[in-house]
Amino acid sequence: MGDLLRRHEGSVAPMLAFDTDIHADHAEGPWVYDADGNRWADFACGTAVANLGHNHPEVIAAAKAQLDRLAHAGCVFRYDSIVELAERLRRITPGGIEKFGFANSGAEAVEAGVKLARYSTNRQGVIAFRGAFHGRTMGSVAYTTSNAKYRENYHPILGSVFVTAFPHPYRWGMTEDEATDLALDELAKKFKHEVMPHNIAAFLIEPVQGEGGYYPAPQRFLQAVRDLADDHGIMLVFDEVQTGFGRTANWFAAEHYGIRPDILVMGKGIANGLPLSSYGASAEVIDQWPVGAHGTTFGGNPVACAAAAKVIDVMEPLLPHARDLSKRAFERFDGLKARHETIGDVRGLGLMIGVELVSDRATRTPDPGAMDFIASYGVAHELIVISCGPDGNIIRFIPPLTATMDELDAAIDVIDGALTAYEEKVGNESVGGDRPVTSQL
Numbered sequence: 001m002g003d004l005l006r007r008h009e010g011s012v013a014p015m016l017a018f019d020t021d022i023h024a025d026h027a028e029g030p031w032v033y034d035a036d037g038n039r040w041a042d043f044a045c046g047t048a049v050a051n052l053g054h055n056h057p058e059v060i061a062a063a064k065a066q067l068d069r070l071a072h073a074g075c076v077f078r079y080d081s082i083v084e085l086a087e088r089l090r091r092i093t094p095g096g097i098e099k100f101g102f103a104n105s106g107a108e109a110v111e112a113g114v115k116l117a118r119y120s121t122n123r124q125g126v127i128a129f130r131g132a133f134h135g136r137t138m139g140s141v142a143y144t145t146s147n148a149k150y151r152e153n154y155h156p157i158l159g160s161v162f163v164t165a166f167p168h169p170y171r172w173g174m175t176e177d178e179a180t181d182l183a184l185d186e187l188a189k190k191f192k193h194e195v196m197p198h199n200i201a202a203f204l205i206e207p208v209q210g211e212g213g214y215y216p217a218p219q220r221f222l223q224a225v226r227d228l229a230d231d232h233g234i235m236l237v238f239d240e241v242q243t244g245f246g247r248t249a250n251w252f253a254a255e256h257y258g259i260r261p262d263i264l265v266m267g268k269g270i271a272n273g274l275p276l277s278s279y280g281a282s283a284e285v286i287d288q289w290p291v292g293a294h295g296t297t298f299g300g301n302p303v304a305c306a307a308a309a310k311v312i313d314v315m316e317p318l319l320p321h322a323r324d325l326s327k328r329a330f331e332r333f334d335g336l337k338a339r340h341e342t343i344g345d346v347r348g349l350g351l352m353i354g355v356e357l358v359s360d361r362a363t364r365t366p367d368p369g370a371m372d373f374i375a376s377y378g379v380a381h382e383l384i385v386i387s388c389g390p391d392g393n394i395i396r397f398i399p400p401l402t403a404t405m406d407e408l409d410a411a412i413d414v415i416d417g418a419l420t421a422y423e424e425k426v427g428n429e430s431v432g433g434d435r436p437v438t439s440q441l
């Protein structure tokens, strides 16, 4: 293993952050194994991708069957798996989303969504939200402000992108209503001082900010953005790359809000691990694109599409179980918060749960050391958990939807043990909880 790591470092570019140095050999369900037979429960789902657990047998079988028939069509031939997938997407995506394009990564799909908004409105401006993560291609870094490191040395960044506040009530030390008011006030100032609404093609927003810290958009905030979009002919683009495909225990986060996007961007869990992403809109919007306005050689690869169609079939009956898991996880984390002073906040939607770790509850001071400790403790106890947030102090708890209740409990028990060990180490006292935490499913 040590030799493989040395060879990796000798020949693979260094900029990609790896959460562990574990060399995965094979995987099944929640379990990832190394070549020596050691195993870990991956409660990171390969960064919110393997929502059905790794190597789901039905998804793999569908991909293999397609691979045996036709691996590539490359815009020369038409094929059935892309149609099968698009028809299913039309059924499960929010009302009004009717036709779909395909790409390979989330960032590509974001770019396609924004291009479609620009093309169909014939406007250039984009309003994005501070703390968002939309990918790392040259276009998408212009919308990504979860961390300045993603933009370092890439200036000039794409023009006509205006970044405004996304409500972060816990970080700002405010109620949800106060944070919503503040963020809406900044948005109003954008239109007053920086750009006219009729120059804006799109609002690009994650309904739950992911990498930025697992912040669900307050209902009133998202509704206000929808209303502004309607008032000014602006496309509302939901980036559901991370929130989609069961992650919030619904198909899409949009369903929780009852708010319809004009353009929907998808990726990550769509094919449970095969590279695929998608974007959809109404026929009225997307049919404005003439042939050649956008495209890619590999997007909508037949094998990835066959896998994704199967993901939808397999996931559908699992969504009620995901809601049960979510309820249980929030109850457990609320309980942990009552006993562990290191937990400052528990928030999220469905199975997209952020547990924010602080060194001082009164000042909400981020404690990335606690996160590092919990991640290492997890590795030593067969559990993988990863972080999010600009300070790296938030547990990004994203179990597979296929996890059993016992597996969920066991994972949270490990986190509980890690918190106890950490608090003993830093001399914090575990205290009785004083504030209730409300889950938001």
Ligand SMILES: Cc1ncc(COP(=O)(O)O)c(C=O)c1O
Pocket: 104, 105, 106, 107, 108, 110, 133, 134, 135, 136, 206, 210, 211, 239, 240, 241, 242, 243, 267, 268
């Ligand atoms: C909300 C969101 N949008 C876009 C992306 C970019 O996806 P990719 O890394 O596949 O380009 C991500 C990746 O984490 C994401 O979470």
